[in-house]
Every structure is written in C-alpha cells, then in structure tokens.
Amino acid sequence: MQSPQIRGMTSTEWTMLVALSILWGGSFFFTGVAIKALPPLTLVLLRVGLAAIVLHAVIRLVGARMPYTRPVWAAFFGMGLLNNAVPFCLIVWGQTHIASGLAAILNATTPLWTVVVAHFLTADEKMTGNRLVGVLVGLVGVVVMVGPAVLSDVAASGFAQVAVLGAALSYAFAGVFGRRFGRMEVPPLATAAGQVTASSVMLLPIALFFDRPLTLPVPDLAVWAGVFGLATFSTALAYVLYFRILATAGATNLLLVTFLIPISAILLGTLALGERLDPRHFVGIALIGCGLAAIDDRLLNRFRHPVVTT
Numbered sequence: 592m593q594s595p596q597i598r599g600m601t602s603t604e605w606t607m608l609v610a611l612s613i614l615w616g617g618s619f620f621f622t623g624v625a626i627k628a629l630p631p632l633t634l635v636l637l638r639v640g641l642a643a644i645v646l647h648a649v650i651r652l653v654g655a656r657m658p659y660t661r662p663v664w665a666a667f668f669g670m671g672l673l674n675n676a677v678p679f680c681l682i683v684w685g686q687t688h689i690a691s692g693l694a695a696i697l698n699a700t701t702p703l704w705t706v707v708v709a710h711f712l713t714a715d716e717k718m719t720g721n722r723l724v725g726v727l728v729g730l731v732g733v734v735v736m737v738g739p740a741v742l743s744d745v746a747a748s749g750f751a752q753v754a755v756l757g758a759a760l761s762y763a764f765a766g767v768f769g770r771r772f773g774r775m776e777v778p779p780l781a782t783a784a785g786q787v788t789a790s791s792v793m794l795l796p797i798a799l800f801f802d803r804p805l806t807l808p809v810p811d812l813a814v815w816a817g818v819f820g821l822a823t824f825s826t827a828l829a830y831v832l833y834f835r836i837l838a839t840a841g842a843t844n845l846l847l848v849t850f851l852i853p854i855s856a857i858l859l860g861t862l863a864l865g866e867r868l869d870p871r872h873f874v875g876i877a878l879i880g881c882g883l884a885a886i887d888d889r890l891l892n893r894f895r896h897p898v899v900t901t
Contacts, residue, residue, distance in 0.1 A: 600840050600844050604836055604839060604840045604844070607832050607835065607836050608836060608840075608844075608845070608847065608848055608851065609851060610832060611829055611832045611833060611836065611848050612848050612851030612852050612854065612855045613855045613859070614824050614825050614828060614829040614832070615825055615829055615848065615852050615855070616851075616852045616853075616854070616855025616856040616858075616859055617820070617824060617825050617855070617856075617859055618821055618825035618826075619856045619859075620817075620820075620856075620859060620863065621817045621818070621820040621821035621824075621825060622634065622817070622821060623817075624813060624814065624816070624817030625637075625810075625814050625817035625818050625821060627814070628808075628810040628811070628814045629804075629807070629810060629814065629818070630801075630802040630804070630807075631683035631684075631687070631802075632680070632683065632794070632797060632798040632801055632802045633798050633802045633804040633807070634683075634818070634821075635675075635679045635680065635683060635794060635798070636791065636794045636795060636798040636804075637818050637821075637822065638679075638818070638821050638822050638825075638826050639675055639679075639787045639790040639791045639794060639822075639826065640787075640791040640794075640795075640822075641818065641819070641822035641823070641826075641827075642787045642822045642823070642826035642827040642830070643784060643787040643788040643790075643791050645822065645823055645827040646780065646783055646784035646787065646827050646830075646831075647784055647788070649780065649784075649827075650780060650781065650784055653780075655778065655780060655781065656781075657781050657784065657785065658775075658777055658781060658785075662775070663775060663777060663785070664785065664789070666768075666771055666772065666775065667782075667785035667786055667788065667789040668789040668792075668793070669768060670765060670768060670769055670772075670782075670785075670786045670789070671785075671786045671787070671788075671789030671790035671792075671793060672789075672790075672793065673761050673762075673764050673765035673768055674761070674762065674765035674769070674786060674790075675786065675787065675790035675794075676790050676793045676794055677757075677758070677761045678757075678758035678759075678761045678762055678765075679758075679790075679794075680794075680797070681754040681755065681757050681758040681761070682694065682698070682754070682755055682758045684751070684754055685697075685751040685752070685754040685755040685758070686751075686755075687751075688750075688751035689751045689752060689755070694755050695733065695852075695853050695856075696730075696733055696734050697752060697755040697756050697759060698755060698758065698759050698849055698852075699729075699730055699733040699759075699849050699850060699852075699853065700730060700756065700759045701759040701762045701763055701846050701849040702726045702729065702730075702843070702846050702847050702849060702850065702886075703726045703727070703730060704759055704760045704762075704763035705762075705763040705766050705767070705842055705843050705846045706718050706722055706723060706726055706843055707763075708760075708763045708764055708766075708767055708842075709763075709766075709767055709841075709842050709843050712767050713767060713770070713842075715841075716767075716841050716842060716843050721885050721886065722843065722885070722886050724882075724885055725881075725882040725883065725884070725885030725886035726882065726886065727882070728878055728879075728881055728882035728885060729847070729850040729878070729879050729881075729882025729883060729886070730850075730882075731878055731882075732850070732874075732875045732876070732877070732878030732879035732880075732881075732882060733850060733853055733875065733879065734875075735871055735874050735875040735878060736853050736854070736857065736871065736872055736874075736875025736876065736879070738871065759849075762846060762849075763842075763846065766837065766842030766843075766845055766846050767842045769782075769834065769837050769842070770837065770838075770841070770842060772834060772837075772838070773837070773838040779831050779832075779833075779834035779835040779838060780831055782830075782834040783827065783830035783831045783833070783834055786830065787826065787827070787830065833845065843886075844886075847883060847886060850879045850882065850883065851879070853875075854875075854876055854879065857872055
C-alpha cells in the first residue's frame with residue numbers, strides 16, 4: 592500500500608472530516624454533563640475503556656478479526672500513548688487552570704504542529720506556502736470565533752498552557768505515527784479498537800492511583816448517559832473515521848479537524864443549549880473556511896487555471 596500523498600481531499604473525505612468534527616465537538620457537551628460527578632482521569636478511563644468494549648463488540652458482530660502480532664500491538668500502544676494517554680491527561684490537567692476557550696485555541700495549533708512534524712518525518716507531506724498560510728489563517732479564525740478576550744489569560748497559568756500545547760504536539764506526532772497502520776494493512780476498525788484498548792491499559796493504574804474511583808458514589812443516570820455518548824460516539828465511532836481518513840488523506844489533512852471542532856461545538860451549543868451566535872462567530876467561520884480552502888489547493892488551482900468552456 593502506498594503512503595498517502597499530500598493533495599486536496601475528495602468530497603467523501605471532506606464529509607467524513609466534517610462528521611468527525613461533529614463527533615469530537617459533541618465531546619464538550621458530553622464531558623460537561625459527566626465531569627460534574629466524575630474526576631477527570633476516571634472520566635478519561637471510562638471514555639477509552641467503554642469505547643474499547645464497544646469496538647471489540649462491533650468487530651465480533653461483523654465477523655472481523657483483531658491482529659495479534661507483536662509489531663502491530665507495539666504500534667497500538669505507541670498510538671494509544673501519543674493520541675490518547677498523553678494528550679488527554681495534559682488537556683484535562685490544563686483545563687483545570689485555564690479557560691476552555693483558551694484551551695480550544697491552543698489545541699487548534701495542532702495542524703500547524705502537524706505541518707512541521709510531517710515536513711521533517713515524512714517524504715510525501717512536505718510543507719508548502721499555501722498550506723502554511725492556510726493553517727495560520729485557520730488559527731486566526733479559531734481565535735476570532737472563540738473570542739480574543741480569552742487571550743487576556745495568557746499571562747497566567749503558563750504551565751497549563753504549555754500542557755495543552757504539548758497535547759497538540761502529541762496529536763501531531765500521533766497523526767504521523769498512525770500512518771504505519773495503512774502500511775501494516777490493519778483496517779480502521781481494528782486500529783481504533785487496538786488504540787483505545789492500549790490506552791485503557793495504560794490509564795487504568797493512573798486513574799486508580801490518583802482518583803480512587805472505587806470509593807466514589809455511584810453517578811446518576813444523566814452522568815452515565817454523558818459517559819455513554821462520550822465513549823460511543825465521540826470516541827469509538829470518531830476513531831473509526833479518524834483512521835479511515837488518515838489512511839487515505841494523510842496526517843496533515845486529517846488534523847484540520849481541530850479547526851472544525853470549535854465550529855461544531857458552538858453550533859451544537861446553539862442548537863442543543865439555546866446559546867446565541869455572535870457576529871464574531873460568523874467571521875471566525877469565514878476565516879476558517881478560507882484557511883481550509885488554501886490548504887486544500889483545489890479552489891486556488893481553479894482560480895489559477897479556470898476551466899474554459901465553449
């Protein structure tokens with residue numbers, strides 16, 4: 592199998608990317624429900640652990656098989672570390688010290704880190720001027736959408752900001768690292784199941800030591816509903832899409848989803864919670880759209896080489 596080439600994404604890949612952004616944008620809603628009764632590390636463990644159970648059940652239901660070779664499982668643990676264990680813990684800790692809006696802006700630097708990491712660690716995802724400009728414009732769009740006022744907190748809680756930036760960098764390395772599953776010919780469903788299984792194994796002792804979840808009172812039904820939504824939709828289903836996009840479109844294209852997540856989160860808040868859209872939200876969406884168009888290249892190429900009809 593050939594490595595994914597840097598290119599504009601197909602309409603199917605864009606559809607999957609938007610769907611992924613909705614699933615991950617919904618994680619803010621589900622987390623907001625569950626975090627009221629569960630400590631952060633326990634919630635993260637439940638998220639990946641229940642997702643692993645769901646994905647293994649689906650694999651058995653469709654008659655697929657998990658690979659059990661040592662190299663594949665070593666890759667699962669590497670991906671679980673880079674894509675779940677490290678960034679989830681860093682973000683959870685960071686958000687206890689900084690506003691969620693500032694955390695969203697810092698997390699949206701992921702495509703910028705990915706452009707740099709992929710440039711140095713891959714042969715076929717080199718940095719181009721269009722892609723760098725597009726990433727920077729998209730990042731400005733996220734700042735405008737979330738609200739520049741949150742940047743007033745930049746002077747405080749420096750370590751928390753570094754933690755969230757570290758999570759974004761970890762996601763960037765995970766995107767490049769995860770390309771190996773395509774070369775190993777591991778299907779996206781099995782890759783998603785293996786990754787969250789490995790993450791669960793790594794996070795279990797950490798959560799047990801720090802949170803002591805067995806001593807907590809049993810959460811109510813609303814909390815369990817939030818955990819179920821977070822694990823099933825925002826993790827299990829989301830990671831199947833994640834690895835499918837990664838296998839065909841490459842790491843740089845895939846991690847553009849971090850620009851779309853704030854849009855999804857804000858629109859879901861408007862539809863589900865009755866929150867109001869401000870003019871800056873529309874400006875931010877427009878800037879993100881311009882950034883994505885620059886990164887995708889197809890729109891710019893259409894202007895450079897217009898189709899002449901007779």
